[in-house]
Amino acid sequence: MKGEKNTPEWNLRTPEGFGQFYNAWAPKIWRHAFLRTSSRVEAEEITAKTFLKVWEYLCEGNKIWNANAFLYKVANHLVIDFYRNRGTMPLSTDSEAVISQDPPSNDSPEERVAVRYDAERMKKALQKLKPHEQSMLLMRFIDELSIEEMALALEKSRGAVSVAIHRALKSLQKVLEEDYERMV
Amino acid sequence: MNEWFDEKEKKLISLLEHLKETEVDFDFIQSFRATLAEEMNRKAAAPPVAEPALFRIGRPLRFAFSVVGTFAILLGIAGGAAWASQKSLPNDFLYPVKLATERTRLALAPSDRARVHLRVQFAETRLREAGAIGERQTFDPKIAVETLQRFEGELNLLHQEITQVQGGEHPAELLQTLLTIEQQLLSERTAVQDLAQKINQTPGAKNEGVTAAFNQAENAAELGLDRTQDRIFDLQRQTGLANGDESLRHARILRALDRLEIRLNDLVQVYEAQRTVRLESLRESNPTIAVEPGEIAPTPKEEEIAAELAAARKALEDLKTMAGEGNASYLVLIEGIPKLEDELAVIEAKLGE
Numbered sequence: 001m002k003g004e005k006n007t008p009e010w011n012l013r014t015p016e017g018f019g020q021f022y023n024a025w026a027p028k029i030w031r032h033a034f035l036r037t038s039s040r041v042e043a044e045e046i047t048a049k050t051f052l053k054v055w056e057y058l059c060e061g062n063k064i065w066n067a068n069a070f071l072y073k074v075a076n077h078l079v080i081d082f083y084r085n086r087g088t089m090p091l092s093t094d095s096e097a098v099i100s101q102d103p104p105s106n107d108s109p110e111e112r113v114a115v116r117y118d119a120e121r122m123k124k125a126l127q128k129l130k131p132h133e134q135s136m137l138l139m140r141f142i143d144e145l146s147i148e149e150m151a152l153a154l155e156k157s158r159g160a161v162s163v164a165i166h167r168a169l170k171s172l173q174k175v176l177e178e179d180y181e182r183m184v
Numbered sequence: 185m186n187e188w189f190d191e192k193e194k195k196l197i198s199l200l201e202h203l204k205e206t207e208v209d210f211d212f213i214q215s216f217r218a219t220l221a222e223e224m225n226r227k228a229a230a231p232p233v234a235e236p237a238l239f240r241i242g243r244p245l246r247f248a249f250s251v252v253g254t255f256a257i258l259l260g261i262a263g264g265a266a267w268a269s270q271k272s273l274p275n276d277f278l279y280p281v282k283l284a285t286e287r288t289r290l291a292l293a294p295s296d297r298a299r300v301h302l303r304v305q306f307a308e309t310r311l312r313e314a315g316a317i318g319e320r321q322t323f324d325p326k327i328a329v330e331t332l333q334r335f336e337g338e339l340n341l342l343h344q345e346i347t348q349v350q351g352g353e354h355p356a357e358l359l360q361t362l363l364t365i366e367q368q369l370l371s372e373r374t375a376v377q378d379l380a381q382k383i384n385q386t387p388g389a390k391n392e393g394v395t396a397a398f399n400q401a402e403n404a405a406e407l408g409l410d411r412t413q414d415r416i417f418d419l420q421r422q423t424g425l426a427n428g429d430e431s432l433r434h435a436r437i438l439r440a441l442d443r444l445e446i447r448l449n450d451l452v453q454v455y456e457a458q459r460t461v462r463l464e465s466l467r468e469s470n471p472t473i474a475v476e477p478g479e480i481a482p483t484p485k486e487e488e489i490a491a492e493l494a495a496a497r498k499a500l501e502d503l504k505t506m507a508g509e510g511n512a513s514y515l516v517l518i519e520g521i522p523k524l525e526d527e528l529a530v531i532e533a534k535l536g537e
Contacts, residue, residue, distance in 0.1 A: 015221060015224040015225060018224060019217065019220075019221060019224075022217060022220060023217070026213045026216070026217070027208045027210065027213055030208055030209060030212070030213060031206050031208050034206065034208075034209075035203060035206060039337050039340070040209065040333070040334070040337065041334055041337030041338060041340075041341065042337065042341065043209070044209070044212050044216075044283065044284075044287050045287055045290060045291070045341070047212075047213070047216070047287075048216055048220075048284070048287040048288060048290075048291045049291045051216075051220055052220070052223060052288070052291050052292070055220070055223070055224060055227070056227065059227050082344075085344035085345070085347075085348065118199050118202050119202035119203055119205055119206075121199075122199055122200055122202055122203055123203060123206075126203070137200060138203075141197050141200050141201055142200070142201070142203050142204055162188075166193070169189075169193050169196055169197070172196060172200070173192065173196055176196075
């Protein structure tokens with residue numbers, strides 16, 4: 001992954017600074033929550049609760065060493081609560097909703113359809129992974145957190161995170177192969 | 185791409201990265217920004233404990249949204265917009281503000297009980313909005329489906345939260361809350377059915393997607409009702425309180441018994457299917473066998489399960505008779521229901537072995 005350049009520094013203890021932090025990261029948190037829960041309502045709630053909790057934490061005078069990592073730590077706990085409480089509740093039909101943006105227009109129509117198909121296939125495959133596997137793949141490859149940030153967020157060592165990412169990729173591969181066999 | 189991924193992994197990663205194209209709900213994010221600002225003003229940050237409060241932030245996903253300047257303006261916009269948005273409908277300009285305000289109220293709810301009340305209230309709001317959409321001159325099925333999905337989403341979350349909400353020192357108060365929610369859910373279920381009928385009769389509105397969304401919404405209402413009634417029974421058994429409307433108590437019992445009957449019938453079907461499978465495998469190993477399922481001697485396990493199914497059927501019929509007679513003690517009936525549920529769970533486990 002590319003190294004950091006020109007990373008902004010915001011004073012998170014002011015509403016303005018926290019607001020800028022929100023502007024930058026809320027879309028990612030929403031997307032992360034939506035991809036894990038397949039529910040718009042849940043994604044909104046997780047996003048709202050995540051930022052409110054982080055703000056409350058700061059208001060209590062606590063220090064945060066790495067804001068991105070802390071944000072994902074809070075969001076991850078909220079998603080885990082969602083899974084813990086879900087039981088046998090059926091998934092919302094929102095899961096059919098949202099891979100809808102067209103890829104860049106210089107692609108051919110066939111390529112556009114292929115990309116959308118791949119995205120939908122990935123989304124469904126992701127849903128079949130265990131929660132911690134989902135979090136590994138989304139944080140690393142979609143939200144682009146560094147291994148160090150993931151280690152802080154997930155309270156694991158960097159080595160454990162690296163190993164877990166490889167394992168999650170293997171699990172994803174297995175799910176895709178099984179889905180392919182079912183189709184054929 | 186990192187060197188420590190092999191070719192297969194790199195290909196998988198490049199496919200995975202298509203998920204970055206997931207459409208983000210920027211309307212909600214922008215609207216929640218305003219309500220977050222209001223909350224931030226209400227609870228200003230404490231001064232830092234030791235170090236300067238500057239943090240290095242990496243790789244933000246930027247989007248074109250201008251940050252509003254002062255506290256007063258933020259508060260004014262947040263407060264004014266939140267108030268003005270209350271009557272907005274899906275696709276209206278302020279509708280995302282309405283949704284964002286609801287999320288904030290939920291996140292800041294002072295107790296689990298307050299949160300479940302809000303959920304039901306917001307579910308009801310979604311239904312009213314779906315009704316209003318149905319009355320518009322141009323019916324937009326996409327907006328109707330989204331609104332119904334939101335209704336379903338609220339009830340699915342209610343379904344989860346109802347099991348966790350605790351009575352603590354005031355189980356009677358919690359019971360009252362649940363009885364109120366039960367009545368609201370009954371109204372909402374009826375409202376969904378009525379709305380589905382009405383929209384089906386609206387010219388140009390009948391649509392496969394809308395019908396499916398209505399079915400899902402009705403299922404969600406049913407599940408929410410099931411879970412609420414289960415909790416009501418639990419609390420009534422714990423507290424010995426059998427308060428609430430008498431006709432509703434009776435309806436609740438009958439509904440629970442119906443659910444038990446469906447579950448028992450399903451288990452009987454599974455049992456018979458397993459016997460049929462056993463017969464077929466016997467025939468495969470010995471094609472000369474020409475017997476019908478009823479003529480195969482049951483195994484000891486099958487005998488045991490058959491006896492338990494028969495006992496469960498008798499217990500259910502007894503409960504139904506008691507409920508039908510109308511003079512059985514309500515508390516006696518609600519003690520019998522979980523016992524039968526436990527017996528069915530045991531049978532289910534045995535069939536699954």
